[in-house]
Amino acid sequence: MAVELTVDGEPIVVENDRADLLTVLREQCGITSVKDGCAPQGQCGCCTVLIDGQARVACVTPVRRIAGRSVTTVDGLESTERAQWAEAFASSGASQCGFCTPGIICRLSALRASGIEPDNRTKLDNALAAHLCRCTGWQTIREAWVAFGDSDLPSLTDAAAQRAAIEGGTPQAVGAAVALGRGGFSADTCPADALVAVPGSDGDWVAAPTLAEARVTSGKVQGRRTTAEASAPIPLPDGSWDLTLQTTWVEPAALETETVWCPPGGEPSSLLENGGAFGAKIDLQDELGQVARRLADAHDAPIRLVLSREDSVRMGTKRPPLAAGLRADGTGVVHVARTDGVAAAIASMAPALDVVEVDVPGPRTSTSLRGAGWLEAAVLIGALTGTDRIEAPNGGVASAVVVDGVIRVQVDAGEALDETVLRSYCIGAAHMGHSLVTSEQLHVGEDGTIGDLTVRSFGIVRSADMPHVEVEIVASDQPAVNGSDAVFAAVALATWRAAGLPPQWPIGQ
Numbered sequence: 001m002a003v004e005l006t007v008d009g010e011p012i013v014v015e016n017d018r019a020d021l022l023t024v025l026r027e028q029c030g031i032t033s034v035k036d037g038c039a040p041q042g043q044c045g046c047c048t049v050l051i052d053g054q055a056r057v058a059c060v061t062p063v064r065r066i067a068g069r070s071v072t073t074v075d076g077l078e079s080t081e082r083a084q085w086a087e088a089f090a091s092s093g094a095s096q097c098g099f100c101t102p103g104i105i106c107r108l109s110a111l112r113a114s115g116i117e118p119d120n121r122t123k124l125d126n127a128l129a130a131h132l133c134r135c136t137g138w139q140t141i142r143e144a145w146v147a148f149g150d151s152d153l154p155s156l157t158d159a160a161a162q163r164a165a166i167e168g169g170t171p172q173a174v175g176a177a178v179a180l181g182r183g184g185f186s187a188d189t190c191p192a193d194a195l196v197a198v199p200g201s202d203g204d205w206v207a208a209p210t211l212a213e214a215r216v217t218s219g220k221v222q223g224r225r226t227t228a229e230a231s232a233p234i235p236l237p238d239g240s241w242d243l244t245l246q247t248t249w250v251e252p253a254a255l256e257t258e259t260v261w262c263p264p265g266g267e268p269s270s271l272l273e274n275g276g277a278f279g280a281k282i283d284l285q286d287e288l289g290q291v292a293r294r295l296a297d298a299h300d301a302p303i304r305l306v307l308s309r310e311d312s313v314r315m316g317t318k319r320p321p322l323a324a325g326l327r328a329d330g331t332g333v334v335h336v337a338r339t340d341g342v343a344a345a346i347a348s349m350a351p352a353l354d355v356v357e358v359d360v361p362g363p364r365t366s367t368s369l370r371g372a373g374w375l376e377a378a379v380l381i382g383a384l385t386g387t388d389r390i391e392a393p394n395g396g397v398a399s400a401v402v403v404d405g406v407i408r409v410q411v412d413a414g415e416a417l418d419e420t421v422l423r424s425y426c427i428g429a430a431h432m433g434h435s436l437v438t439s440e441q442l443h444v445g446e447d448g449t450i451g452d453l454t455v456r457s458f459g460i461v462r463s464a465d466m467p468h469v470e471v472e473i474v475a476s477d478q479p480a481v482n483g484s485d486a487v488f489a490a491v492a493l494a495t496w497r498a499a500g501l502p503p504q505w506p507i508g509q
């Protein structure tokens, strides 16, 4: 049965009343500002739109339930309001990759229309609880909420994109358009007539004219969250230790799941079109690009390869878990999941530690992920020596302390280039460091099977639970280097120290 709706002021007819609203908006209406970060889990908030003015996640909204109603995406907000939100987010550094931002803007638009005061932090945190952002650490989003409507907002400098590329590790768009979801993601730039391929249950790929058909044909059961707690998979090395640490599997959890498209006889798009998820997307780039090229040639048609959230968790690489015992003089032993380059990464920060790689059943691990190996080593040595200063391998220097519940960060990243962008990445990195130590984990069974397949099960710290972060940028005329990786490690150290150095991460909030 056909369903009639209004989308951004235009009447539309949906022939399939079993379709979900996200699919209709993206695939039928071509509205790519509405993002798919976890469909059909309904947990990330990236697909949030307004239905008769109320914020709703589109991926779990069947169109038959909203027949005759009015849907507004970020594109359909009144033009002045839309521009004000975009400027508020850009000038606050509240949007990095921008994948989460259109959905957040829709929710904040509804919140503002409800008449709450801009300083009502509780209501704001409650609203943001329906969303996940992996880049910004929430604080700059709260600042954008307050800045909305200010007619005198500062602009980003011409060097903002340069600073973003240094911090993100890949070229990255900046500015108001990014906040409106126009960062240029592969899923949004693909030709509309491309076939869609998804992983099938037998290990091969299933191609179909639409994403919905491909997913139905693949017959995959959607991801779940296990009720079991994650545990440290590697026992501590034998010995008498003054400091120990055991970590567990950690999912990088980029909000944009991996998507790549390729024309027949052509080159695949990049997984890193607007942000590389701090290294998380590097490992699958070649693998998925080759599959896209093979399928495009086999079908003689453009192919869009799409990983769902559970596909992304199953296929993507993880932070290698480890177990370390240290003596007061800095010597000791680290047992770490076998991972290319991890011994060198640990040795770069803690040369007196013996590193033993061990085989642990579980997902693939990688040192491409931000700070993998060297962060843990730097934090262990920092905890032993009493320093709060971290010098990252890529040149940045940061220190961090927790004082009265506030995380105070100082960063030297050479020439700042653009203070708004540098501060934004440092606050995002502070969130990631705090979150890594307190909350993030991925359940993996003894047989190596991943138990947590939903985006809410990875432990990303919510807005309400994130301490305030103060960032001091050290003035410098030295060449610009990455500063946020050092902040990531320094805040992990400060958070662990403030909690009394408990022997396992995550330590709990």
Ligand code: FES
Pocket (backbone or CB within 6 Å): 022, 035, 036, 037, 038, 039, 041, 042, 043, 044, 045, 046, 047, 048, 057, 058, 059, 060
């Ligand atoms: S895509 Fe709908 S909530 Fe994540």
Ligand code: FES
Pocket (backbone or CB within 6 Å): 094, 095, 096, 097, 098, 099, 100, 101, 132, 133, 134, 135, 136, 255
């Ligand atoms: S800006 Fe929020 S996920 Fe990237």
